[in-house]
Amino acid sequence: xxxxNKKHRTIASDDLVMGFQIAPMIDVVFVIMLFFMVMAGAVKxxxxxxxxxxxxxxxxxxxxxxxxxxxVTVEETGIVTLxxxxxxxxxxxxxxxxxxxxxxxxQEADNRSAKVMVTIQAEEQARYERVIDVLNSMAKAKISNxxxxxxxxxx
Amino acid sequence: MAGGGGGDGEPEFQIAPMIDVLLVLLIFFMSITSAQVLKxxxxxxxxxxxxxxxxEDKNTMFEAALNVRWLSTKQESKIKLDDRELPNEEIVSILxxxxxxxxxYRVVIRGDRDxxxxxxxxxxxxxxxxGIDDISFSALNNDS
Numbered sequence: 001x002x003x004x005n006k007k008h009r010t011i012a013s014d015d016l017v018m019g020f021q022i023a024p025m026i027d028v029v030f031v032i033m034l035f036f037m038v039m040a041g042a043v044k045x046x047x048x049x050x051x052x053x054x055x056x057x058x059x060x061x062x063x064x065x066x067x068x069x070x071x072v073t074v075e076e077t078g079i080v081t082l083x084x085x086x087x088x089x090x091x092x093x094x095x096x097x098x099x100x101x102x103x104x105x106x107q108e109a110d111n112r113s114a115k116v117m118v119t120i121q122a123e124e125q126a127r128y129e130r131v132i133d134v135l136n137s138m139a140k141a142k143i144s145n146x147x148x149x150x151x152x153x154x155x
Numbered sequence: 156m157a158g159g160g161g162g163d164g165e166p167e168f169q170i171a172p173m174i175d176v177l178l179v180l181l182i183f184f185m186s187i188t189s190a191q192v193l194k195x196x197x198x199x200x201x202x203x204x205x206x207x208x209x210x211e212d213k214n215t216m217f218e219a220a221l222n223v224r225w226l227s228t229k230q231e232s233k234i235k236l237d238d239r240e241l242p243n244e245e246i247v248s249i250l251x252x253x254x255x256x257x258x259x260y261r262v263v264i265r266g267d268r269d270x271x272x273x274x275x276x277x278x279x280x281x282x283x284x285x286g287i288d289d290i291s292f293s294a295l296n297n298d299s
Contacts, residue, residue, distance in 0.1 A: 022170055022174070025174075026170075026173075026174065026177065029174070029177050029178065029181060030177070032181060033177060033180055033181045033184060036181065036184030036185050036188055037184050039184070039188040040184050040187055040188050043187065043188055044295045044296065044297065045209065045210075045295070045296045046201070046210050046293055046294075046295065047204060047207035047208060047209055047210060047293070047294050047295065047296050048207055048208060048210050048263060048291040048292065048293055048294070049204055049207045049208075049291060049292040049294060050208065050289075050290075050291040051290060051291065051292070052288050052289055052290070053279070053282065053283050053287075053288045053290060074272065093203075122272035122276075123272065124271060124272065124273040125271045125272075125273070126271065126272045127268065127269060127270075127271065127272070128202065128266045128267070128268060128269070128270040128271070128272055128274075128275050129202040129203075129268035129269070131272050131275070132202035132203075132204050132268070132292060132294055133202075133204075135204065135292060136204040136205065136206050136207060136294070137206075139204070139206045139207055139208070140206040148276065148279065
Protein backbone atom coordinates (compact mmCIF):
# COMPACT_ATOMS: atom_id res chain seq x y z
CA UNK A 1 0.00 0.00 0.00
CA UNK A 2 2.76 2.35 1.00
CA UNK A 3 4.71 1.39 -2.10
CA UNK A 4 1.74 2.21 -4.32
CA ASN A 5 1.38 5.65 -2.71
CA LYS A 6 5.03 6.42 -3.30
CA LYS A 7 4.74 5.50 -6.95
CA HIS A 8 1.69 7.71 -7.34
CA ARG A 9 3.51 10.70 -5.86
CA THR A 10 6.42 10.25 -8.22
CA ILE A 11 4.13 10.33 -11.21
CA ALA A 12 2.38 13.50 -9.92
CA SER A 13 5.64 15.38 -9.45
CA ASP A 14 6.71 14.40 -12.95
CA ASP A 15 3.54 15.95 -14.30
CA LEU A 16 4.20 19.24 -12.44
CA VAL A 17 7.42 19.98 -14.31
CA MET A 18 6.11 22.36 -16.93
CA GLY A 19 7.40 25.18 -19.08
CA PHE A 20 7.20 28.89 -18.25
CA GLN A 21 3.53 29.87 -18.04
CA ILE A 22 2.84 33.08 -19.91
CA ALA A 23 -0.86 33.49 -19.02
CA PRO A 24 -0.47 34.00 -15.22
CA MET A 25 2.38 36.39 -15.87
CA ILE A 26 0.18 38.53 -18.12
CA ASP A 27 -2.51 38.47 -15.43
CA VAL A 28 -0.08 39.76 -12.82
CA VAL A 29 1.37 42.41 -15.16
CA PHE A 30 -2.17 43.59 -15.96
CA VAL A 31 -3.05 43.92 -12.29
CA ILE A 32 0.15 45.85 -11.52
CA MET A 33 -0.42 48.08 -14.52
CA LEU A 34 -4.01 48.81 -13.51
CA PHE A 35 -2.78 49.72 -10.01
CA PHE A 36 -0.24 52.22 -11.35
CA MET A 37 -2.75 53.62 -13.88
CA VAL A 38 -5.20 54.37 -11.06
CA MET A 39 -2.42 55.85 -8.94
CA ALA A 40 -1.30 58.05 -11.84
CA GLY A 41 -4.69 59.78 -11.97
CA ALA A 42 -4.40 60.95 -8.37
CA VAL A 43 -0.75 61.89 -8.54
CA LYS A 44 0.10 65.19 -6.86
CA UNK A 45 2.67 67.14 -8.78
CA UNK A 46 4.59 69.84 -6.99
CA UNK A 47 4.34 73.22 -8.67
CA UNK A 48 5.93 76.53 -7.88
CA UNK A 49 5.01 80.21 -7.84
CA UNK A 50 8.18 82.15 -8.56
CA UNK A 51 8.98 85.56 -7.16
CA UNK A 52 11.99 87.63 -6.24
CA UNK A 53 12.70 89.65 -3.14
CA UNK A 54 12.79 93.24 -4.45
CA UNK A 55 15.01 94.63 -1.70
CA UNK A 56 18.03 92.80 -3.09
CA UNK A 57 17.15 92.13 -6.70
CA UNK A 58 18.85 94.44 -9.20
CA UNK A 59 16.69 96.93 -11.05
CA UNK A 60 15.46 95.43 -14.27
CA UNK A 61 15.08 98.65 -16.21
CA UNK A 62 15.48 102.38 -15.85
CA UNK A 63 12.18 103.33 -17.44
CA UNK A 64 10.94 106.79 -16.65
CA UNK A 65 7.31 105.73 -16.31
CA UNK A 66 6.51 104.67 -12.76
CA UNK A 67 4.90 101.24 -12.42
CA UNK A 68 1.18 100.85 -11.77
CA UNK A 69 0.91 100.07 -8.09
CA UNK A 70 -1.79 97.71 -6.94
CA UNK A 71 -2.32 97.02 -3.26
CA VAL A 72 -3.92 93.70 -2.41
CA THR A 73 -4.88 92.95 1.17
CA VAL A 74 -5.59 89.51 2.55
CA GLU A 75 -7.57 89.56 5.77
CA GLU A 76 -7.77 86.94 8.50
CA THR A 77 -11.31 86.14 7.48
CA GLY A 78 -10.18 85.35 3.93
CA ILE A 79 -11.51 88.56 2.38
CA VAL A 80 -9.34 89.77 -0.50
CA THR A 81 -9.38 93.45 -1.45
CA LEU A 82 -7.79 95.18 -4.41
CA UNK A 83 -7.10 98.89 -3.86
CA UNK A 84 -9.54 98.76 -0.92
CA UNK A 85 -12.31 97.25 -3.02
CA UNK A 86 -13.56 93.86 -1.89
CA UNK A 87 -13.57 91.02 -4.41
CA UNK A 88 -15.24 87.59 -4.28
CA UNK A 89 -16.33 85.72 -1.20
CA UNK A 90 -13.89 84.39 1.41
CA UNK A 91 -14.90 80.84 0.41
CA UNK A 92 -14.13 81.36 -3.29
CA UNK A 93 -10.78 79.70 -3.91
CA UNK A 94 -10.40 80.59 -7.58
CA UNK A 95 -11.22 84.31 -7.02
CA UNK A 96 -12.77 84.79 -10.49
CA UNK A 97 -13.65 88.52 -10.20
CA UNK A 98 -10.30 89.34 -8.63
CA UNK A 99 -8.41 87.44 -11.32
CA UNK A 100 -10.47 89.08 -14.06
CA UNK A 101 -9.74 92.55 -12.69
CA UNK A 102 -6.03 91.78 -12.43
CA UNK A 103 -5.96 90.51 -16.02
CA UNK A 104 -7.71 93.67 -17.19
CA UNK A 105 -5.30 95.92 -15.28
CA UNK A 106 -2.33 93.97 -16.66
CA GLN A 107 -3.71 94.27 -20.20
CA GLU A 108 -4.16 98.03 -19.79
CA ALA A 109 -0.64 98.44 -18.42
CA ASP A 110 0.80 96.34 -21.26
CA ASN A 111 -0.93 98.56 -23.82
CA ARG A 112 0.78 101.58 -22.26
CA SER A 113 4.00 99.48 -21.93
CA ALA A 114 3.98 100.22 -18.23
CA LYS A 115 4.81 97.75 -15.48
CA VAL A 116 2.45 96.45 -12.84
CA MET A 117 3.67 96.20 -9.27
CA VAL A 118 1.53 94.38 -6.77
CA THR A 119 1.97 94.68 -3.02
CA ILE A 120 0.31 91.96 -1.00
CA GLN A 121 -0.54 93.09 2.51
CA ALA A 122 -1.47 90.03 4.51
CA GLU A 123 -2.73 90.28 8.05
CA GLU A 124 -0.51 88.44 10.52
CA GLN A 125 -2.99 85.66 11.16
CA ALA A 126 -4.20 85.39 7.56
CA ARG A 127 -3.90 81.84 6.27
CA TYR A 128 -0.98 81.09 3.98
CA GLU A 129 -3.37 79.16 1.72
CA ARG A 130 -5.26 82.38 1.02
CA VAL A 131 -2.01 84.18 0.15
CA ILE A 132 -1.24 81.34 -2.30
CA ASP A 133 -4.74 81.76 -3.79
CA VAL A 134 -3.89 85.41 -4.44
CA LEU A 135 -0.47 84.47 -5.87
CA ASN A 136 -2.20 81.91 -8.09
CA SER A 137 -4.43 84.66 -9.47
CA MET A 138 -1.28 86.74 -10.12
CA ALA A 139 0.25 83.82 -12.01
CA LYS A 140 -2.93 83.53 -14.06
CA ALA A 141 -2.79 87.25 -14.90
CA LYS A 142 0.96 86.86 -15.67
CA ILE A 143 1.98 89.42 -13.04
CA SER A 144 5.39 88.56 -11.62
CA ASN A 145 6.34 91.77 -9.84
CA UNK A 146 5.00 90.99 -6.38
CA UNK A 147 6.00 92.45 -3.01
CA UNK A 148 4.90 91.26 0.41
CA UNK A 149 4.12 93.14 3.55
CA UNK A 150 2.99 91.42 6.69
CA UNK A 151 2.52 93.29 9.91
CA UNK A 152 4.10 96.50 8.62
CA UNK A 153 7.50 95.10 7.57
CA UNK A 154 8.17 94.94 3.85
CA UNK A 155 9.84 92.09 1.91
CA MET B 156 -1.42 40.86 -49.28
CA ALA B 157 -2.83 43.95 -47.71
CA GLY B 158 -5.36 41.81 -45.91
CA GLY B 159 -2.55 39.80 -44.41
CA GLY B 160 -4.41 36.55 -44.94
CA GLY B 161 -2.84 34.84 -47.88
CA GLY B 162 -3.27 31.16 -48.20
CA ASP B 163 -1.06 30.07 -45.31
CA GLY B 164 -3.82 29.73 -42.76
CA GLU B 165 -5.15 31.86 -39.88
CA PRO B 166 -2.80 34.57 -38.45
CA GLU B 167 -2.06 33.70 -34.82
CA PHE B 168 -2.34 36.01 -31.87
CA GLN B 169 1.23 37.11 -31.08
CA ILE B 170 1.87 37.09 -27.35
CA ALA B 171 5.47 38.40 -27.35
CA PRO B 172 4.80 41.93 -28.76
CA MET B 173 1.84 42.25 -26.41
CA ILE B 174 4.06 41.54 -23.40
CA ASP B 175 6.55 44.09 -24.69
CA VAL B 176 3.86 46.76 -24.88
CA LEU B 177 2.50 45.83 -21.46
CA LEU B 178 5.91 46.08 -19.84
CA VAL B 179 6.60 49.46 -21.44
CA LEU B 180 3.24 50.78 -20.18
CA LEU B 181 3.94 49.33 -16.74
CA ILE B 182 7.34 51.02 -16.52
CA PHE B 183 5.82 54.32 -17.70
CA PHE B 184 3.11 54.35 -15.04
CA MET B 185 5.54 53.19 -12.36
CA SER B 186 7.94 56.02 -13.12
CA ILE B 187 5.36 58.82 -13.15
CA THR B 188 3.76 57.75 -9.88
CA SER B 189 6.83 57.12 -7.74
CA ALA B 190 9.17 59.93 -8.85
CA GLN B 191 6.71 62.76 -8.21
CA VAL B 192 5.13 61.72 -4.95
CA LEU B 193 8.15 60.87 -2.86
CA LYS B 194 9.67 64.35 -2.78
CA UNK B 195 6.82 65.97 -0.87
CA UNK B 196 7.02 66.01 2.92
CA UNK B 197 4.12 64.00 4.32
CA UNK B 198 3.68 66.26 7.37
CA UNK B 199 3.05 69.35 5.27
CA UNK B 200 -0.28 69.91 3.56
CA UNK B 201 0.72 72.12 0.67
CA UNK B 202 -1.78 74.68 -0.65
CA UNK B 203 -3.28 74.16 -4.09
CA UNK B 204 -2.41 76.45 -6.99
CA UNK B 205 -3.65 75.10 -10.30
CA UNK B 206 -2.07 77.86 -12.38
CA UNK B 207 1.42 77.62 -10.90
CA UNK B 208 4.27 76.57 -13.14
CA UNK B 209 5.57 73.05 -13.25
CA UNK B 210 8.70 72.59 -11.24
CA GLU B 211 11.87 72.22 -13.27
CA ASP B 212 13.87 69.23 -12.12
CA LYS B 213 17.15 70.44 -13.58
CA ASN B 214 17.49 73.12 -10.90
CA THR B 215 17.07 70.86 -7.89
CA MET B 216 20.83 70.66 -7.31
CA PHE B 217 21.03 74.41 -6.73
CA GLU B 218 18.03 74.96 -4.55
CA ALA B 219 17.16 74.50 -0.92
CA ALA B 220 13.74 73.71 0.45
CA LEU B 221 12.50 75.44 3.57
CA ASN B 222 9.73 73.31 4.98
CA VAL B 223 7.37 75.18 7.29
CA ARG B 224 5.22 72.84 9.35
CA TRP B 225 2.32 74.08 11.42
CA LEU B 226 1.62 72.41 14.76
CA SER B 227 -1.99 73.38 15.36
CA THR B 228 -2.05 71.95 18.90
CA LYS B 229 0.87 74.09 20.04
CA GLN B 230 0.03 76.95 17.64
CA GLU B 231 3.62 77.19 16.51
CA SER B 232 5.59 76.55 13.34
CA LYS B 233 8.64 74.37 12.76
CA ILE B 234 11.14 75.37 10.09
CA LYS B 235 13.27 72.72 8.44
CA LEU B 236 16.07 73.30 5.95
CA ASP B 237 15.64 70.35 3.58
CA ASP B 238 15.29 67.52 6.14
CA ARG B 239 17.09 69.08 9.08
CA GLU B 240 15.63 71.12 11.87
CA LEU B 241 18.15 73.86 12.64
CA PRO B 242 18.23 77.09 14.63
CA ASN B 243 17.46 80.18 12.54
CA GLU B 244 21.04 81.54 12.76
CA GLU B 245 22.42 78.28 11.39
CA ILE B 246 19.92 78.28 8.52
CA VAL B 247 21.04 81.81 7.60
CA SER B 248 24.75 80.89 7.73
CA ILE B 249 24.26 77.72 5.62
CA LEU B 250 22.19 79.58 3.03
CA UNK B 251 24.73 82.45 2.95
CA UNK B 252 27.55 79.96 2.27
CA UNK B 253 25.60 78.29 -0.51
CA UNK B 254 24.68 81.66 -2.05
CA UNK B 255 28.35 82.73 -1.99
CA UNK B 256 29.37 79.51 -3.72
CA UNK B 257 26.64 79.78 -6.33
CA UNK B 258 25.11 83.21 -7.13
CA UNK B 259 22.07 81.58 -8.79
CA TYR B 260 21.17 79.60 -5.66
CA ARG B 261 17.44 79.65 -4.91
CA VAL B 262 15.08 78.64 -2.15
CA VAL B 263 11.69 76.96 -2.34
CA ILE B 264 9.30 77.66 0.52
CA ARG B 265 7.11 74.66 1.28
CA GLY B 266 4.61 76.02 3.75
CA ASP B 267 1.65 74.22 5.26
CA ARG B 268 -1.66 75.69 4.10
CA ASP B 269 -2.69 76.48 7.69
CA UNK B 270 0.44 78.46 8.56
CA UNK B 271 -0.31 82.11 9.39
CA UNK B 272 1.18 84.58 6.90
CA UNK B 273 3.43 86.03 9.60
CA UNK B 274 5.35 82.72 9.84
CA UNK B 275 6.04 82.79 6.11
CA UNK B 276 7.20 86.37 6.56
CA UNK B 277 9.74 85.16 9.14
CA UNK B 278 11.03 82.55 6.69
CA UNK B 279 11.33 85.20 3.99
CA UNK B 280 13.25 87.35 6.47
CA UNK B 281 15.75 84.48 6.96
CA UNK B 282 16.15 84.12 3.19
CA UNK B 283 16.63 87.88 2.79
CA UNK B 284 19.29 87.85 5.54
CA UNK B 285 21.26 85.21 3.65
CA GLY B 286 21.23 87.38 0.52
CA ILE B 287 19.11 85.10 -1.65
CA ASP B 288 16.56 86.92 -3.81
CA ASP B 289 15.25 84.11 -6.01
CA ILE B 290 12.48 82.37 -4.11
CA SER B 291 9.42 80.38 -5.02
CA PHE B 292 6.40 79.07 -3.18
CA SER B 293 5.57 75.43 -3.49
CA ALA B 294 2.02 74.27 -4.19
CA LEU B 295 0.16 71.26 -5.53
CA ASN B 296 -1.66 70.93 -8.83
CA ASN B 297 -4.71 69.27 -7.28
CA ASP B 298 -6.06 68.25 -3.91
CA SER B 299 -7.33 64.75 -4.61
